[in-house]
Structure formats: structure tokens, C-alpha cells
Amino acid sequence: MRNSSSALARHLPHLPAVLIVTVTMLLPLAVLIIYGFTSFEDGQRTVSLKPLARVLTDSIYWQALGNTVGISLLATLVATVLGTALGWLFGRTDLPKATLLEQLATLPIFIPPFVGAVAWTLLAAPRIGAFNVGLRNLGLPEVLDIYTPGGMAWVIGIYLAPYVMMMVAGALRSMDPSLEEAARVSGLDGVRTATRITLPLIAPAILSGAVLAFTIAIGLFGTPVVLGWAKQILLLTSRIWIAAQAVPPDYAAMAILAIYLIALSLIANGLQRWLLGGRSFVTVTGKGFRPHAIALGRTRGPCLALVGFYLLLTVAAPLAILIAACLSTYTWSGRFTLGNVAEIAGSADVWDTLKNSIWISVVSASITLVLGLEIAWLANRTKLRGRRLLETLALVPVSVPGIAFGVGVMFLWLHAPIDVYGTAWVIILAFVGRFTAYAIRPIGASLMQVHPELEESARVAGYGWLRTLIHITLPLIRPSIVASWILLFSIFMTELSMVVLLYSANTRTFSVLSFETWSTGIFSVLAGLSILQLLVGASIMLFVRRLFGSRALSNS
Amino acid sequence: MMGKSYRSFASWALIGLCFGLADRTAWAIDPALVAAAEQEGQLVLYNCDIGESPVQVKRFSELYPKIKVTTYVASCWQTYNRHVAERGAARPIADVFVSTDDVFMKMNDEGLLEGYASPELAHFPANTRPANSDYIRYKALLAAFTVNTDLMKGQPIPQDWTDFANPPAQWQGKISFYDPRTSSLAFTVLATLHQQFGAEGARKIYAGLKAMDAELSSSTPAGVTKLLSGEKPIMFYILTNQYGATVAKGAPIVFNVPKSGAIGTNFGVAVLKGAPHPNTARLWADFILSEGQKVVTSRAEYALRKDAPAPQGMPPLSTIKILPTDFRKALEDQKPLIAFWQEATGIR
Incomplete structure (x- = not known):
């Protein structure tokens, strides 16, 4: 009796987390599964394997699965290589102006992916792409074609690289550098220290970043449609979109294809766990430390050039395209005007939707962060029964494409006995449900690096779990927490595929406004809206960084 | 024109x-x-x-x-x-x-x-x-032809739907057309062409687009963006509401009603x-x-x-020839029409 009482006391504080996971993640997924394994015939819904059989026996879906896996893996490779290199350069070395460069490298996440894709068509489409025009003018062959699997993987990869970069940089800043110092004392130079000591130590963060990049890539909707439609390189999300347009929508096919993506995500997560299994990645112990920047020495110039080239491709060139488009009467008229800027500045609709986006994103990111922190902490710091199951369940929805998860959320709250549908809360709950994994991953990776001895000491000194968490654990993993919040905020500011199904009345967001503008075919105004979105997102990111700051590196 | x-x-x-x-x-x-x-x-x-x-x-x-x-x-x-x-x-x-x-x-x-x-x-x-x-x-709402006139100077431009059945070589790689699975107007155009020109006539039009390496866009607005940028200077059709907004920006485009009639x-x-x-x-x-x-x-x-x-x-609207569309029949035939389009274009 006493044992069961104490077990209840241990579990009770975490019941809200279980409840939120159930309501925001499991129930929408359950709705999807119901639609995938039932048929609606003669006015009745009955269990049926017909939808599954239909999808399994049609070659177009296998082709979409192959495209999804191939392009997403390639994009993950691009994102992981670039993100890790940038994260290390910004988080661990004496690269000049690292803080500024890191902030610049983060900017692409504040541009909606489909806008970035349109910008890249203007850069690298056959014949008219700015890069191809440049090659032609130099007498070189026009080799770039963005409408290929490689082009799609490139665009998806470079826009996912900042996510990997933030996770890697966060982990590096939480890392005790004594092992690196020992390596250097032993005669290893900077690059060999990085490859032999640092990289293996931050393997959880890199793997987390790679898996995160993969799960985002397989669930992306806008970029594959903008770049893949022309040559019918269709991904699973493109097929889901086609199914969503049918009358009535082919919910069964949407659900089955979403289940495909869930399976891919589970495989990626399982692979990550298997690769990390049984190894210790603790680098933060009870000993005090101040991270020291690694001197790049002669490689400083090439590293700076590499970062510059990356920024040119991912920030400067697309931004230049957006600015030029915004100032053009239309793309490309060759005539410039401030009319589009004035139209945006003078529109109450623009500012109203921007306000909606900001408050919904701030509230959603904060709730998601707290939930993700609790789940990551439970999984890594307690022995409560079911903690791993809770973590796994919370990681699943991120791989479900937004449009499919949005359908699950929509039907759940449409039929719920309380009035959530039609309010901002339906969007917030959808965000929390689908994106908590984005908080669990980086925070969990950082927790793996912090030795439990610090928390155990606090417990011995009489701290309860909550005080230990607040006074010991959180300060140690603060960089990851700040990075996670910014990541979530950026995603929520630009998310479209779920919001477009769930918004209504007073909850129209900026991404919906951008999509509506795109739907008129006038890219100039869309470019202006995207620049505004980027400026607002970047300003809030800077404000949060300044407020909660990342630990500064000493150069000694 | x-x-x-x-x-x-x-x-x-x-x-x-x-x-x-x-x-x-x-x-x-x-x-x-x-x-x-x-x-x-x-x-x-x-x-x-x-x-x-x-x-x-x-x-x-x-x-x-x-x-x-x-x-x-x-x-x-x-x-x-x-x-x-x-x-x-x-x-x-x-x-x-x-x-x-x-x-x-x-x-x-x-x-x-x-x-x-x-x-x-x-x-x-x-x-x-x-x-x-x-x-x-x-x-x-009318669907008619449009081209980017700056980029199509001296080149033939579409005069009738059947022109796409035997397109001139200059159109190779320059046309965008739209997906009836995701665009309701693209479906209306498909249904009308099928009803007015018969299955064989409509098949030839879509086969001609395919032969010209026409690019499938998910929607007509995506086609407008490509028309303006010059990536695809010929649209299979533009709609009056898109034409109005685009030409108001000073874009060099035309609204060219097909000889046999616009689709509306x-x-x-x-x-x-x-x-x-x-x-x-x-x-x-x-x-x-x-x-x-x-x-x-x-x-x-x-x-x-x-x-x-x-x-x-x-x-005046009354002077524009418009091909009639039997919407009820189009709705009834939606699935076979999409299948027909997929077979004609080779797109699944």
C-alpha cells in the first residue's frame, strides 16, 4: 500500500504531460489510423483493409516512397555535413565575427520553405535562373537544374542545415573542453582534435540533428510541390496533397501514406538509438569549466571562405532575389517601384495576421518547450515506468506530414464536445502535438552530456526534483533550451500545411496570408511579405538570445 | 489578339x-x-x-x-x-x-x-x-490564351485550342499547363475540351502539350509566376481574374480568346x-x-x-465566344476524365 502510494506520488506530477501527449499526439494519430483502416460504405464506417490494399498495390505510391527516401536522405546528408561544420565553427572556434555569422546563417529558417523554393527557381531554373544566366554570360554550359532530385535535395538540405547547426552548436557550448585540451596537449592540431575528439563526443547532437533533418524532410510539403511538380518527381507528401484535393478527399490514402511516413520516422529513430546504445556521452561533470575557443590558425581563412560561400548561397543570393522581386513592378520587369512595400506597409490585414502569428508562435513554442523538456528529462533522468514509451510516442507525430496530421487534429476537435475548433487553441494544440519532438531532441541530447552526479549532489543537499531541475539542470543546458525555443518559434511562424486546414475567424496567420498572395501569382508582393517575416523572426530571435544569452566563449 | x-x-x-x-x-x-x-x-x-x-x-x-x-x-x-x-x-x-x-x-x-x-x-x-x-x-471567369509578348516577339502564339495538337517547334519547352487533380479550373478546361472536341480531339491537344515538353504546374498562379519570369512564356490558358491582377502590374501579356471559344x-x-x-x-x-x-x-x-x-x-462579354460546358456531366465523369488525362499526358 505504501509502495503504491509512493509510486503514485512519483507519477502524479507528470500526469499532465501524459495527458497532453494523449490529447495532442495520440488522439489525432488515432483518428488518422481510423480513417486509414476503415471504409465508409452505405452510410456506415466499417473496418476494412481495402485502403491499405489499394495503396500497397499501386506502383505510384511505391515510386513516391522511393523518391521520398532518396531525396530526404540526400537532403539529410547536405544538412548534416553543413550544419555540423557550421555548428563547430560557430560554437567552438575562434572564427572572426562568429556570433554575427551564426545569426546570419540562422536567417533561412524564418523564410517559409516554399518561398525559399520559389526564390531558388529564380536562381537555378534552366534558362532563366540567375546562376545559369551568369554561366551563359561567361560562355560556360548552363548545368544547373533545380527541378531534379539533386536540386530538390540541395534546396531542402541547405534550409535544414541551420537546424542541425543550432543543435550541434548548443551541444558544443554545453561541453566541457578538458578532453579537447588533453588532446591538444598530446600534440593533436585543431582539425584532428575536432575530428577525433569533438565530433565523437557530440555524436548524439549530430545524430539527433540528422534524424530531425530527415524527419522534417520526409514531411515537407511546399518545397516538393514547387520544385518536383514540373517533372512529376512526386513525394509521399505530394501524393497526400493530391488525395486531399479529391472530392470527397481520399482520407484513407492520406492516412495510409502518413503511416508510411510514421514508419520511416520510427526506423530513423530506432537507428539513432541503436547507434548510440550503451555508450556514454557525458562531457559535463561536477568540475567547473569555461569553454575555450579552438584556434583555427592557418585554416582560419579557408573556414571563413567556406562560411561566406554558404551564406552567399543560402542567405545573400535568395535574399537578393527576394529584395529585387519586392522592388520590381513584377518579376522580372526591370522596372522598380516602392509600390509593393507601400502596399504591405499600409495593409491592416498584414499587421493583424503578423500579430496573430507572433502570439500564436510565442505561446505554442513556450508550451512545446516545457512539454519537451519534461519528456526529455523523464526519459533521461528518471526510471519511471513508461518513460521511454512516452518519449517514443512524442517523437512520432513530427514525421507525419502537416497536412495529414492537420486532418487528424481537425476531425478530432470538430467532433469534440468542447469548443476548441475554430479558435487559436486548435492551432496551438496542433503545433504542440506535432513539434514537441523538436524540443525533446536537442534537450535530450544535451541532458545526455550532463553527468547525473550534479543533480544527485543537489538531491543529497535536500533539493527536490523540481528545484534540482530549475537550479542545476536547466542552467547547464540553457544553450539547448534557447536554441530549441528559437527553432520552434521559427517553425511556427512559417508553418502552413496544418494552419491552412485549421485557421478560421480571428486566427489567420502570416503564412496563410503569404500562401494566399502566392495563389494570385504575384511573386513581388510575396517576396515583400517574406522579407517582413524574416525581419520580424530575426528580431525576435536576437531579442531572445540577448535576454537568455548563450554562454560566451573565452578566447584564452 | x-x-x-x-x-x-x-x-x-x-x-x-x-x-x-x-x-x-x-x-x-x-x-x-x-x-x-x-x-x-x-x-x-x-x-x-x-x-x-x-x-x-x-x-x-x-x-x-x-x-x-x-x-x-x-x-x-x-x-x-x-x-x-x-x-x-x-x-x-x-x-x-x-x-x-x-x-x-x-x-x-x-x-x-x-x-x-x-x-x-x-x-x-x-x-x-x-x-x-x-x-x-x-x-x-474566362480561360483564354496568354503569352509573355516580350519573349515571344516574332514567334507564333496560340490562336485556338487545336493549335496545341500540332504545335510549332518554337514552343518547345516554353509552355506551362495545369493539373486537373489539384485545380478546379484545369478540370473544367479538361472536361470542356473533352465534351467539345471529343475524346480524340482532346487527346491530341494533351499529347501535343506532352510532345512540346510542356511543364505541369500544380496551379495556374504558379504558371503566372513562370510566365512573368520568362521561364515558361506561354500559358496553356490564363484566367480573367489572374490576367487583370497581372496586367495591372504592367506585365507584357495578352488575353487572346481562342477562335473556337474561351472556356468559362x-x-x-x-x-x-x-x-x-x-x-x-x-x-x-x-x-x-x-x-x-x-x-x-x-x-x-x-x-x-x-x-x-x-x-x-x-x-463586351456578349461578344466573346464561349465554349459551353456541361458541368453536371463533368462532375459525373470526374474519375474517368482524370484517368483520360493521365493516359493522354503520361502523368500519374
């Missing part, structure tokens, strides 16, 4: 003076309806004319500032799907619907619309409210059965049929009100 005169939109103000502004009292809305609508204070509009919607809402809000208008804007069948899902869950949110003939035909058959005899109907042609239907047509549909408005705010819905319908007609014309589109002029530089 109707030439560069379409580009001049400087005289819209003049049109405004000629049209409607002259006599506001003629368009006076029933004060009792206005009072009842203001009492309700809110209007939820589901609209699939993405470009026009915010302009109409802005004007409505200027006239009736006490009524808060919120909108859901998406493709025509998406708005339908959403409304049906909400009704199915006994949570109808929308008050009024703006959509195309085919969608309204289905909604009418399903009993989703409430009959509203707007007093403004007296100013419209007889077929504005189709027989046995509870929606009211307020503007015509109509946008209509309907009050929804069980609307949470029925009076604001009726007021919106009256507005669209009166003051809203000026907005339609100002966007270079064909308003259907009898006294509405043709858009600047465009011929």
Missing part, C-alpha cells in the same frame, strides 16, 4: 465615375437588413477567389464597419470539403459561400444552400440565378443553410450584387450586372 491596350489601367478611376458611383441610391440596401446584420455583427465568408476576396472584404468593411468579416480562402473544392466536414460534425461556421458553378451545383444538389431572393436580382440577366438553384452568379465558368454567391449569421450573409450577397460589382470591374473582370461595363480594353 487584343493587344497592348489592355495594359493601360490608368483610367480605372474614370470607369468608377461612369459605373455605379453616379447613383449610390440606386444600390441602396434595405435598411432593415443592414440593422439586423449589424445586430449580428459578424460574417464568416468562405471564398475561393483568392485575389478578389480581400478587396471585396475591404470595401464591405468600409461600408459596414460594425460588421466584422472573417474569411477562409482556399481552392474551390477545398472550401467545399471543409464546409462539408464542419456540417458533418454539426459545427457549421460559414455564413456565406463564394464559389464556381460546378461547386454550387453539387452544393445545391446536397441541399446546403438557402434560397435568397436578393432584391438586386432585378438588375441582372435572367440566368443569373440558374433554374432550381439557390446560388446567384455575379461574375464570369461563373463565380456565384450563396447564403448557407443554417448560417450562424444569416442576415450578414444576405447583406454580403446584396453587396456583391451591387457595390461589389464595381470591385469586380475594377479588377479587369466581367461583372454580370446589366449596367456593368466590360473591363477597360476588353470586348
Whole structure:
């Protein structure tokens, strides 16, 4: 009796987390599964394997699965290589102006992916792409074609690289550098220290970043449609979109294809766990430390050039395209005007939707962060029964494409006995449900690096779990927490595929406004809206960084 | 070809003076309806004319500032799907619907619309409210050819739908066309070509597009972006609402009605059965049929009100040859038509 009482006391504080996971993640997924394994015939819904059989026996879906896996893996490779290199350069070395460069490298996440894709068509489409025009003018062959699997993987990869970069940089800043110092004392130079000591130590963060990049890539909707439609390189999300347009929508096919993506995500997560299994990645112990920047020495110039080239491709060139488009009467008229800027500045609709986006994103990111922190902490710091199951369940929805998860959320709250549908809360709950994994991953990776001895000491000194968490654990993993919040905020500011199904009345967001503008075919105004979105997102990111700051590196 | 005169939109103000502004009292809305609508204070509009919607809402809000208008804007069948899902869950949110003939035909058959005899109907042609239907047509939407004239100088441009069956070599790699699986107008064009030219004629047109390496866009707006950037300087067709917005930016494009006829549909408005705010819905319908007609014309589109002029530089609607479309048959044949298109284009 006493044992069961104490077990209840241990579990009770975490019941809200279980409840939120159930309501925001499991129930929408359950709705999807119901639609995938039932048929609606003669006015009745009955269990049926017909939808599954239909999808399994049609070659177009296998082709979409192959495209999804191939392009997403390639994009993950691009994102992981670039993100890790940038994260290390910004988080661990004496690269000049690292803080500024890191902030610049983060900017692409504040541009909606489909806008970035349109910008890249203007850069690298056959014949008219700015890069191809440049090659032609130099007498070189026009080799770039963005409408290929490689082009799609490139665009998806470079826009996912900042996510990997933030996770890697966060982990590096939480890392005790004594092992690196020992390596250097032993005669290893900077690059060999990085490859032999640092990289293996931050393997959880890199793997987390790679898996995160993969799960985002397989669930992306806008970029594959903008770049893949022309040559019918269709991904699973493109097929889901086609199914969503049918009358009535082919919910069964949407659900089955979403289940495909869930399976891919589970495989990626399982692979990550298997690769990390049984190894210790603790680098933060009870000993005090101040991270020291690694001197790049002669490689400083090439590293700076590499970062510059990356920024040119991912920030400067697309931004230049957006600015030029915004100032053009239309793309490309060759005539410039401030009319589009004035139209945006003078529109109450623009500012109203921007306000909606900001408050919904701030509230959603904060709730998601707290939930993700609790789940990551439970999984890594307690022995409560079911903690791993809770973590796994919370990681699943991120791989479900937004449009499919949005359908699950929509039907759940449409039929719920309380009035959530039609309010901002339906969007917030959808965000929390689908994106908590984005908080669990980086925070969990950082927790793996912090030795439990610090928390155990606090417990011995009489701290309860909550005080230990607040006074010991959180300060140690603060960089990851700040990075996670910014990541979530950026995603929520630009998310479209779920919001477009769930918004209504007073909850129209900026991404919906951008999509509506795109739907008129006038890219100039869309470019202006995207620049505004980027400026607002970047300003809030800077404000949060300044407020909660990342630990500064000493150069000694 | 109707030439560069379409580009001049400087005289819209003049049109405004000629049209409607002259006599506001003629368009006076029933004060009792206005009072009842203001009492309700809110209007939820589901609209699939993405470009026009915010302009109409802005004007409505200027006239009736006490009524808060919120909108859901998406493709025509998406708005339908959403409304049906909400009704199915006994949570109808929308008050009024703006959509195309085919969608309204289905909604009418399903009993989703409430009959509203707007007093403004007296100013419209007889077929504005189709027989046995509870929606009211307020503007015509036409699909015709367009090219980027700067980039197609000295080259042949499409004159008829059948030109695409035997396209000139200069069109190779320059055409964009649209997906009837995701665009309701692309489906209307497919159905009309199939009905008017027969299966073989339509097959030749789509096979010609395929032979020219025409690029499939998910929607016509994506095609407009590529038309302007020069990536694909020939659109299989452009719609009047996109043409108006684009040419207003000074884009070098034409609106070239096919010799055998443009393909058209109509946008209509309907009050929804069980609307949470029925009076604001009726007021919106009256507005669209009166003051809203000026907005339609100002966007270079064909308003259907009898006294509405043709858009600047465009011929009167009555003089434009339009291929008839049997929407009911198109709806019935939706699946086989999509299968036909997939077989003709090799796209699955």
C-alpha cells in the first residue's frame, strides 16, 4: 500500500504531460489510423483493409516512397555535413565575427520553405535562373537544374542545415573542453582534435540533428510541390496533397501514406538509438569549466571562405532575389517601384495576421518547450515506468506530414464536445502535438552530456526534483533550451500545411496570408511579405538570445 | 489578339465615375437588413477567389464597419470539403459561400444552400440565378490564351485550342499547363475540351502539350509566376481574374480568346443553410450584387450586372465566344476524365 502510494506520488506530477501527449499526439494519430483502416460504405464506417490494399498495390505510391527516401536522405546528408561544420565553427572556434555569422546563417529558417523554393527557381531554373544566366554570360554550359532530385535535395538540405547547426552548436557550448585540451596537449592540431575528439563526443547532437533533418524532410510539403511538380518527381507528401484535393478527399490514402511516413520516422529513430546504445556521452561533470575557443590558425581563412560561400548561397543570393522581386513592378520587369512595400506597409490585414502569428508562435513554442523538456528529462533522468514509451510516442507525430496530421487534429476537435475548433487553441494544440519532438531532441541530447552526479549532489543537499531541475539542470543546458525555443518559434511562424486546414475567424496567420498572395501569382508582393517575416523572426530571435544569452566563449 | 491596350489601367478611376458611383441610391440596401446584420455583427465568408476576396472584404468593411468579416480562402473544392466536414460534425461556421458553378451545383444538389431572393436580382440577366438553384452568379471567369509578348516577339502564339495538337517547334519547352487533380479550373478546361472536341480531339491537344515538353504546374498562379519570369512564356490558358491582377502590374501579356471559344465558368454567391449569421450573409450577397460589382470591374473582370461595363480594353462579354460546358456531366465523369488525362499526358 505504501509502495503504491509512493509510486503514485512519483507519477502524479507528470500526469499532465501524459495527458497532453494523449490529447495532442495520440488522439489525432488515432483518428488518422481510423480513417486509414476503415471504409465508409452505405452510410456506415466499417473496418476494412481495402485502403491499405489499394495503396500497397499501386506502383505510384511505391515510386513516391522511393523518391521520398532518396531525396530526404540526400537532403539529410547536405544538412548534416553543413550544419555540423557550421555548428563547430560557430560554437567552438575562434572564427572572426562568429556570433554575427551564426545569426546570419540562422536567417533561412524564418523564410517559409516554399518561398525559399520559389526564390531558388529564380536562381537555378534552366534558362532563366540567375546562376545559369551568369554561366551563359561567361560562355560556360548552363548545368544547373533545380527541378531534379539533386536540386530538390540541395534546396531542402541547405534550409535544414541551420537546424542541425543550432543543435550541434548548443551541444558544443554545453561541453566541457578538458578532453579537447588533453588532446591538444598530446600534440593533436585543431582539425584532428575536432575530428577525433569533438565530433565523437557530440555524436548524439549530430545524430539527433540528422534524424530531425530527415524527419522534417520526409514531411515537407511546399518545397516538393514547387520544385518536383514540373517533372512529376512526386513525394509521399505530394501524393497526400493530391488525395486531399479529391472530392470527397481520399482520407484513407492520406492516412495510409502518413503511416508510411510514421514508419520511416520510427526506423530513423530506432537507428539513432541503436547507434548510440550503451555508450556514454557525458562531457559535463561536477568540475567547473569555461569553454575555450579552438584556434583555427592557418585554416582560419579557408573556414571563413567556406562560411561566406554558404551564406552567399543560402542567405545573400535568395535574399537578393527576394529584395529585387519586392522592388520590381513584377518579376522580372526591370522596372522598380516602392509600390509593393507601400502596399504591405499600409495593409491592416498584414499587421493583424503578423500579430496573430507572433502570439500564436510565442505561446505554442513556450508550451512545446516545457512539454519537451519534461519528456526529455523523464526519459533521461528518471526510471519511471513508461518513460521511454512516452518519449517514443512524442517523437512520432513530427514525421507525419502537416497536412495529414492537420486532418487528424481537425476531425478530432470538430467532433469534440468542447469548443476548441475554430479558435487559436486548435492551432496551438496542433503545433504542440506535432513539434514537441523538436524540443525533446536537442534537450535530450544535451541532458545526455550532463553527468547525473550534479543533480544527485543537489538531491543529497535536500533539493527536490523540481528545484534540482530549475537550479542545476536547466542552467547547464540553457544553450539547448534557447536554441530549441528559437527553432520552434521559427517553425511556427512559417508553418502552413496544418494552419491552412485549421485557421478560421480571428486566427489567420502570416503564412496563410503569404500562401494566399502566392495563389494570385504575384511573386513581388510575396517576396515583400517574406522579407517582413524574416525581419520580424530575426528580431525576435536576437531579442531572445540577448535576454537568455548563450554562454560566451573565452578566447584564452 | 487584343493587344497592348489592355495594359493601360490608368483610367480605372474614370470607369468608377461612369459605373455605379453616379447613383449610390440606386444600390441602396434595405435598411432593415443592414440593422439586423449589424445586430449580428459578424460574417464568416468562405471564398475561393483568392485575389478578389480581400478587396471585396475591404470595401464591405468600409461600408459596414460594425460588421466584422472573417474569411477562409482556399481552392474551390477545398472550401467545399471543409464546409462539408464542419456540417458533418454539426459545427457549421460559414455564413456565406463564394464559389464556381460546378461547386454550387453539387452544393445545391446536397441541399446546403438557402434560397435568397436578393432584391438586386432585378438588375441582372435572367440566368443569373440558374433554374432550381439557390446560388446567384455575379461574375464570369474566362480561360483564354496568354503569352509573355516580350519573349515571344516574332514567334507564333496560340490562336485556338487545336493549335496545341500540332504545335510549332518554337514552343518547345516554353509552355506551362495545369493539373486537373489539384485545380478546379484545369478540370473544367479538361472536361470542356473533352465534351467539345471529343475524346480524340482532346487527346491530341494533351499529347501535343506532352510532345512540346510542356511543364505541369500544380496551379495556374504558379504558371503566372513562370510566365512573368520568362521561364515558361506561354500559358496553356490564363484566367480573367489572374490576367487583370497581372496586367495591372504592367506585365507584357495578352488575353487572346481562342477562335473556337474561351472556356468559362461563373463565380456565384450563396447564403448557407443554417448560417450562424444569416442576415450578414444576405447583406454580403446584396453587396456583391451591387457595390461589389464595381470591385469586380475594377479588377479587369466581367461583372454580370446589366449596367456593368466590360473591363477597360476588353470586348463586351456578349461578344466573346464561349465554349459551353456541361458541368453536371463533368462532375459525373470526374474519375474517368482524370484517368483520360493521365493516359493522354503520361502523368500519374
